[in-house]
Amino acid sequence: MTSTENPVRIAQLSCGAEYSGIQKEIDSAVKQVNAVMVYPEVDIADIESIEEEFGLKVASPDLKLVMARAKSIVTGKVQVDAVFVATCFRCAEAALVRSEVRRYIHEKTGIPVISYSFTERTTAGTLLTRMEALTTTARRKSLLAREKQSGLTAGIDSGSTTTKAVVMRDDKIIGKGWVPTIKVLESAEEAYANALKEAGVKREEIQALGTTGYGRFLIGEHFKADLVQEEITVNSKGAVYLAGKQKGTATVLDIGGMDNKAISVIDGIPGMFTMGGICAGASGRFLEMTAKRLGVGITELGALAVKGKAENVKMNSYCIVFGIQSLVNSLAAGNTPADVAAAACHSVAEQLFEQQLQEIDVKEPVIMVGGTALIEGLPKAVEELLKVKVIVPANAQYIGAVGAALLASGFISK
Amino acid sequence: MKVFIYPTNSLILSDLVERFGHEPLAIMQEVGKKVKSQGLDSPPLNITPEDPKLGLKYAAVEVPSGVRGRMSLFDPLLRNAEAAIVVRDPVISFGCMGCARTNELVNFLLRAKKIPLLELDYPSNEEEAKEFVYKISEFLKSLKPAEEKK
Numbered sequence: 015m016t017s018t019e020n021p022v023r024i025a026q027l028s029c030g031a032e033y034s035g036i037q038k039e040i041d042s043a044v045k046q047v048n049a050v051m052v053y054p055e056v057d058i059a060d061i062e063s064i065e066e067e068f069g070l071k072v073a074s075p076d077l078k079l080v081m082a083r084a085k086s087i088v089t090g091k092v093q094v095d096a097v098f099v100a101t102c103f104r105c106a107e108a109a110l111v112r113s114e115v116r117r118y119i120h121e122k123t124g125i126p127v128i129s130y131s132f133t134e135r136t137t138a139g140t141l142l143t144r145m146e147a148l149t150t151t152a153r154r155k156s157l158l159a160r161e162k163q164s165g166l167t168a169g170i171d172s173g174s175t176t177t178k179a180v181v182m183r184d185d186k187i188i189g190k191g192w193v194p195t196i197k198v199l200e201s202a203e204e205a206y207a208n209a210l211k212e213a214g215v216k217r218e219e220i221q222a223l224g225t226t227g228y229g230r231f232l233i234g235e236h237f238k239a240d241l242v243q244e245e246i247t248v249n250s251k252g253a254v255y256l257a258g259k260q261k262g263t264a265t266v267l268d269i270g271g272m273d274n275k276a277i278s279v280i281d282g283i284p285g286m287f288t289m290g291g292i293c294a295g296a297s298g299r300f301l302e303m304t305a306k307r308l309g310v311g312i313t314e315l316g317a318l319a320v321k322g323k324a325e326n327v328k329m330n331s332y333c334i335v336f337g338i339q340s341l342v343n344s345l346a347a348g349n350t351p352a353d354v355a356a357a358a359c360h361s362v363a364e365q366l367f368e369q370q371l372q373e374i375d376v377k378e379p380v381i382m383v384g385g386t387a388l389i390e391g392l393p394k395a396v397e398e399l400l401k402v403k404v405i406v407p408a409n410a411q412y413i414g415a416v417g418a419a420l421l422a423s424g425f426i427s428k
Numbered sequence: 429m430k431v432f433i434y435p436t437n438s439l440i441l442s443d444l445v446e447r448f449g450h451e452p453l454a455i456m457q458e459v460g461k462k463v464k465s466q467g468l469d470s471p472p473l474n475i476t477p478e479d480p481k482l483g484l485k486y487a488a489v490e491v492p493s494g495v496r497g498r499m500s501l502f503d504p505l506l507r508n509a510e511a512a513i514v515v516r517d518p519v520i521s522f523g524c525m526g527c528a529r530t531n532e533l534v535n536f537l538l539r540a541k542k543i544p545l546l547e548l549d550y551p552s553n554e555e556e557a558k559e560f561v562y563k564i565s566e567f568l569k570s571l572k573p574a575e576e577k578k
Contacts, residue, residue, distance in 0.1 A: 030494020030527065033501075035477040038470045058521050073528030075520050102492030107528070134480040134493040 022049040022149040025094040027083045027115060029076040030102040036136045040100070043141035047149045054083040054092040070114060077101075077111045084115045088122045095152040098145070099129040113373060120286055126151040127286060129373065144289060147246035151284055157424050158251065158283045161260045165221045165426045168209065169418030170202050170237070171245070172229030175271030175298065176385060179205040180415040181213035181220070182423075189213025190412060198229040199236055206237070209415075222425040224248070224418030228272070240425035245414055250277050250284040252417025253381045256407035263377040267396065267404075268413065269362060269386040271298045276370040278377065288370045294334040296365035298386040303338055304358035308351045312389070315355050319391020322352030324360035332365050359391035360398075367399045381405045383413035429571045432509035434534060435523030436502065441513060444561070448568035453505040455525070462501075475501070487533060498530045506537055511544040511571050513564060518550040544571060 024044060031037050044051050056079065064082040065071045072078060080099070086092050099116050101108030109131065116129045128148050130141070151158070163182045171178045173195060179202070181189035191208030195201045210217055224241035225234040226248040234242035245268075253266040266277040274296060277287040290296060305315040327344040331337045341354045380402050382393045387410040397404045409416060429450050433441040436455035445452035462474040470476045475497050483496025485503065514535055515522065525531065538545055546567040551557040 030492060030497070032473050033475055033480075033495075033497030033527075034493035035470060035475045035479050035497060036493075037472065038476075041471075061520055073531075074526060075524045075528075076526030078520075079526075102494040104490055105492040105494070105529070108492070132493070134477040134497070 019048060019153065022047070022096055022152050023052050023094045024049050024096045024098050024145075024148065025054050025083065025087055025092065026051045026098050026100070027054075027080045028098075028100040029074065029080055029108055029111075030105070031100055031132065034102065034132060034134045034136075036132055036134065039136055039138040040098075040141060042138035043145045046138070046142060047145045049096075049145065049149050051098075052092065052094050054086040054094070056082040056086050060085065068114075068118075070111065072107055072111060074107060077108060080111055080115055084119055087119055087125070094125065096148045097125055097127040098148065099127060100132055103131040103133045105131075116286060116373075117375070126284075129288075143244045143246065146244040147284060147287065150243065150247045155283065157421060158247065159281075160251075160421060160424050161255070161282065163420045164423045166215065166219060167222045167224070167419045167422045167426070168206065168220045169224045169226070169248075169415040169420070169422060170206055170233055170239075171248075171412070171414030171418065172198055172202050172225065172227040172233050173271060173414070174228050176411075177201040177205045177227075177229070178412050178415040179209040180409075180412050180419050181209045181215060182416070182419040183213070183215075187409060187412070187416065189215070190409070190415075192411065195229070198232055202229065202233040202236070222422040224422030226414045226418045239422075241418065241422045243418065243421065246275060246277060246284055246287055246289070248417035248421065249275060249383060249413050250279045250417070251282055251421055252413040252415075253383045253407070254279060254282045255420055256383075256409055256413065256416060257379065257381045257405050258407075259379050259381065259405075265374070265376050265378070265380045267366065267380065267382045268384040269296075269298055269366060269382075269392065270384055273297065274366055274370060276366065276374050278374040286374045288373045290366075290370050293332065293365070295332040295337050296362055296369065298384075300334050300337065300362055301358055301386060301389055301392070303334060304341060304355065307338060307342060308354060310351070310355075316359075316389035316391045318352050319355035319359045319389070320394055322350060322354070322356030322391075324353070324356040324395065326350075326353040327357035329357055329361055332361055337361060356391055356395070359389065359395040362386075363392060363395035363399055366396070371400070376400060376402075378402055379405050381407065383407070383410045385411040387411070429510040430508050431568070431571070432505055432512040432538060434512065434514040434531075434538070435518055435525055436505065436534075437525065438515070438518070438523030440522065441515065441564075444564055445513070445568060448565065448571075450511075450568060450571060453509055455501060455505070458501045458504065486537070492529065494527055495530045495533065498525060498527060499533065502534060506534070506541075509538070509541065509543060512538045512541075512546070513567065514538060514545065514547045516547060516549045522550060
């Protein structure tokens with residue numbers, strides 16, 4: 015994100031953004047990651063013939079324009095480093111085009127693509143992490159190719175719920191710290207101090223530091239980090255590293271405290287990804303509240319869920335308020351806490367499946383990371399829905415910190 | 429009379445309406461107002477996130493923001509419309525609002541308004557084109573001219 019780098023050229027293929035009043039927000043997010051938006055030129059004839067060529071008939075002319083612009087990129091008429099496909103939230107026709115255009119560009123060119131469905135409430139802040147991941151994938155392929163951690167490095171992941179830190183030496187984790195996020199800087203200090211203490215090293219001995227998560231900019235500045243990176247890139251790298259699946263395809267799922275990430279990875283580099291963050295009912299917070307209601311710790315919820323049967327509990331809503339109420343009602347109706355725990359895990363997994371996994375190519379191995387991956391009932395529910403084996407690597411909860419420490423080792427020579 | 433045209437950015441329709449002594453209600457004038465307004469900075473059209481909320485007058489929140497944003501632009505035109513000409517399935521170069529759902533809603537609202545309305549298909553050959561212009565001119569002639577209205 016330094017200004018000395020050439021700006022990344024991102025093609026904007028969108029329908030409705032200017033009429034939703036969010037073009038300014040898109041432009042602002044793009045500016046913050048030192049990129050420029052490009053609007054591929056097309057002829058009227060290209061728009062008129064695109065349905066036949068693309069094989070998808072649509073009623074809205076702006077969606078025909080999106081497809082024609084995609085073709086212009088694929089045929090090399092316009093040169094771009096990355097593509098942003100965006101359409102209105104709740105438009106079915108646009109959702110079909112968005113998904114197919116993304117797949118088309120990704121498969122034909124390998125250019126990184128992200129897609130987003132916006133409302134008038136979309137802000138630059140919401141888009142920033144996605145744009146950052148998109149430009150990093152386009153700009154820093156050599157950094158992302160790193161497969162081994164070297165030297166003595168550290169990573170801090172300042173998440174919305176918890177702050178994690180690790181210290182790594184010569185490709186091994188030698189210290190870990192994990193604290194709830196209360197005040198961003200203080201929590202980061204505490205987690206980092208714990209990791210350093212366990213590793214038995216002093217802060218000044220650390221050769222390079224990477225930060226990630228919601229608080230990455232603040233803690234990055236505070237600790238003078240060598241790498242400040244969003245969690246899509248870092249988690250992809252950390253997941254394939256910890257799971258020992260650095261080569262080939264993989265799918266990384268991370269159900270976080272505030273948002274979920276589903277990332278399709280090739281050779282450790284994120285390709286297509288989605289980030290969900292609209293509904294708390296699809297987040298780790300839902301499971302935390304279920305555990306509280308059942309009177310068990312969050313660390314016990316998973317084992318309890320594995321013993322239960324989700325189908326025994328009827329849930330009327332995914333909502334964190336009404337869904338929890340359904341669970342409470344089912345307890346009153348005689349269901350066991352194990353069944354309720356299983357139903358909660360199934361509910362979160364089902365939302366991930368319905369809302370996010372439809373938009374990426376789910377390719378094995380499927381790796382679940384983040385603290386929620388340790389709630390055993392959750393990977394089990396995902397396995398049942400996807401009908402594939404889910405890998406939960408050791409130290410899955412430290413994924414962001416490990417990814418940051420791994421990538422930070424690329425900065426040691428500097 | 430104030431004649432709503434659809435597609436609302438069709439220069440040909442706008443010109444025809446003017447030639448017959450009426451006032452075309454076209455999107456260009458609404459976009460012009462937004463672009464020239466001081467204190468707004470939301471390029472390219474200066475539509476802000478508040479505009480789709482104004483569109484809630486026409487469509488509920490589950491309707492995409494792009495439809496509601498367009499509807500907020502059309503609102504003064506729809507309110508002032510005394511007659512309307514709607515061209516069905518035009519080619520893009522004739523005029524285009526980009527969104528099929530908006531087209532459906534606007535066309536419905538015009539029909540529901542019970543004002544003089546001419547709906548016709550976009551011509552596909554020269555003969556049809558002549559007929560197209562003839563029908564529009566006859567319709568416009570049948571309307572009371574703007575200056576005679578009061």
